[in-house]
Amino acid sequence: MVTAGIIYFSMFESHIDLVPVITYFFRKLLYGLLVLFGVVTVIFLLFHVLPGDPARLMLGQRSDSASVNSINRELGLNKSKWLQYLKYVDDLSFISIYNKSDINSYFYFDKARYTRSASLFNSSKAIVVLKFPYLRRSYQSGKSVSAIIAETLPNTFILALTSILFASLIGILWGIIAAIRHDSLFDKLSLVIASLGMSIPSFFAAILFAWFFAFILAGFTGLNMTGNLFEMDEAGNASHLVLKNLILPAFTLGIRPLSIVLQLSRNAMLDVLSQDYIRTAKAKGLLFRNIIFHHALKNSLNPVITAISGWFASLMAGVVFIEYIFGWKGLGYVIVEALSRYDFPIVMGAVLTISLIFIIINLMVDIVYALLDPAVRLE
Numbered sequence: 001m002v003t004a005g006i007i008y009f010s011m012f013e014s015h016i017d018l019v020p021v022i023t024y025f026f027r028k029l030l031y032g033l034l035v036l037f038g039v040v041t042v043i044f045l046l047f048h049v050l051p052g053d054p055a056r057l058m059l060g061q062r063s064d065s066a067s068v069n070s071i072n073r074e075l076g077l078n079k080s081k082w083l084q085y086l087k088y089v090d091d092l093s094f095i096s097i098y099n100k101s102d103i104n105s106y107f108y109f110d111k112a113r114y115t116r117s118a119s120l121f122n123s124s125k126a127i128v129v130l131k132f133p134y135l136r137r138s139y140q141s142g143k144s145v146s147a148i149i150a151e152t153l154p155n156t157f158i159l160a161l162t163s164i165l166f167a168s169l170i171g172i173l174w175g176i177i178a179a180i181r182h183d184s185l186f187d188k189l190s191l192v193i194a195s196l197g198m199s200i201p202s203f204f205a206a207i208l209f210a211w212f213f214a215f216i217l218a219g220f221t222g223l224n225m226t227g228n229l230f231e232m233d234e235a236g237n238a239s240h241l242v243l244k245n246l247i248l249p250a251f252t253l254g255i256r257p258l259s260i261v262l263q264l265s266r267n268a269m270l271d272v273l274s275q276d277y278i279r280t281a282k283a284k285g286l287l288f289r290n291i292i293f294h295h296a297l298k299n300s301l302n303p304v305i306t307a308i309s310g311w312f313a314s315l316m317a318g319v320v321f322i323e324y325i326f327g328w329k330g331l332g333y334v335i336v337e338a339l340s341r342y343d344f345p346i347v348m349g350a351v352l353t354i355s356l357i358f359i360i361i362n363l364m365v366d367i368v369y370a371l372l373d374p375a376v377r378l379e
Contacts (some may be wrong), residue, residue: 032359039355042086047344048081056252092352127344137350140341148334150314153231153353156323156330160315162246163254168308171258172301175265182270190262197259198368203321206252210325213248223248226327254320256292257311264307268300306365313361317354 052225072078076087089376090096135145137289178190214225271298272278320332331350337345 013152028363032363035359036356039352040089041085043351044085045350047348066336091136091158094130094133096129096131107218129371135352136345138338138346139343145345147187148346149331149349149353152329152331152334155317156332157317159246159249159253159319159323159328159330160312162313164257164312166250167254167261168304171261172265172304174270175262175304176297178262178266179273180292186188187266190266194259194262197255202252202253202256202318203325206249206254206322206325209248209252228327228329231277245326245328249322249328252326253315253322257308257315258312260307261304261370264304265300268303269296272296272300306321309361309365316357316361331355 026224076084091255103282135149136149137144174190178187181187192303210225213221214223222244224245227242229246230239231242232239278291278296281295320335322328325332331354335347335350338350
């Protein structure tokens with residue numbers, strides 16, 4: 001077994017030099033961290049110039065000035081913008097250094113998070129702790145933003161995953177058939193439909209499909225205009241799975257990536273079918289379906305896979321209006337609701353989460369490219 005493992009590792013090492021891959025990985029990781037730092041900075045600056053007093057949002061309009069000042073001190077909003085920014089970055093970090101004389105006041109608004117940290121260094125004046133990033137709490141409900149995101153992010157992930165699977169399967173198959181029937185009526189109609197799919201705004205398509213399929217044709221489709229993946233029963237006691245509520249939002253969200261995948265699959269397949277080795281395979285008398293699936297398809301999917309990975313990350317960030325229109329209780333729905341109530345910690349935490357997902361997905365795609373293509377990691 002050991003000998004077989006050595007042989008396998010030698011074969012793997014002969015094909016892929018791991019040193020450039022590791023160097024490439026850390027370089028991309030550094031770029032991702034810099035992008036994330038820029039996102040954190042932009043988010044902080046953007047939401048600290050918008051109108052709205054968090055203290056009055058928490059206490060209500062009948063609050064007195066003493067209570068408002070007390071909340072501002074607790075949230076650290078009485079400090080300068082520079083100190084507030086440093087505190088925000090520190091909240092999002094994994095390692096922090098605190099002055100023991102200020103430790104109780106520093107863990108404002110969530111004293112319990114200190115108990116969830118591990119002390120790395122402890123002296124009479126300072127303490128270094130390893131902790132989880134802190135996204136703060138909702139101004140309205142007082143609930144942890146991390147808990148809100150943990151509850152809603154799976155719904156957004158399910159919706160985005162279903163949409164991209166729908167777009168990938170239908171788009172690739174449709175594109176292959178359009179390429180095989182090049183210049184036919186089916187091919188020209190496919191290009192028209194793909195152009196329409198890319199040009200229609202998602203929010204308009206959501207309203208149109210909800211009205212047509214869930215209102216006009218509700219008696220035939222049985223679909224609801226709004227609804228979540230899990231809903232309460234008629235007695236309001238227990239929730240149950242309602243998969244039909246996923247159909248319209250997933251279909252609407254998948255229209256634009258479907259159009260992109262269709263055109264990319266068609267163009268890539270046309271380019272591959274014009275290659276010499278395809279003509280040689282035809283001359284040898286191979287079955288046309290074998291030529292398509294065993295030779296042409298796998299060589300035409302590289303640009304399609306690139307588009308799919310990028311669009312999946314985009315769908316995670318682009319579900320805001322789709323979720324709100326269809327009443328899908330995901331991260332996008334929470335963002336719109338929080339914006340309407342000026343609940344900035346929720347919006348800031350949700351936008352930061354979406355940005356982190358986008359960076360991670362793109363980093364994973366870059367690493368896969370580096371493993372498969374030596375020219376990428378040696379640029």
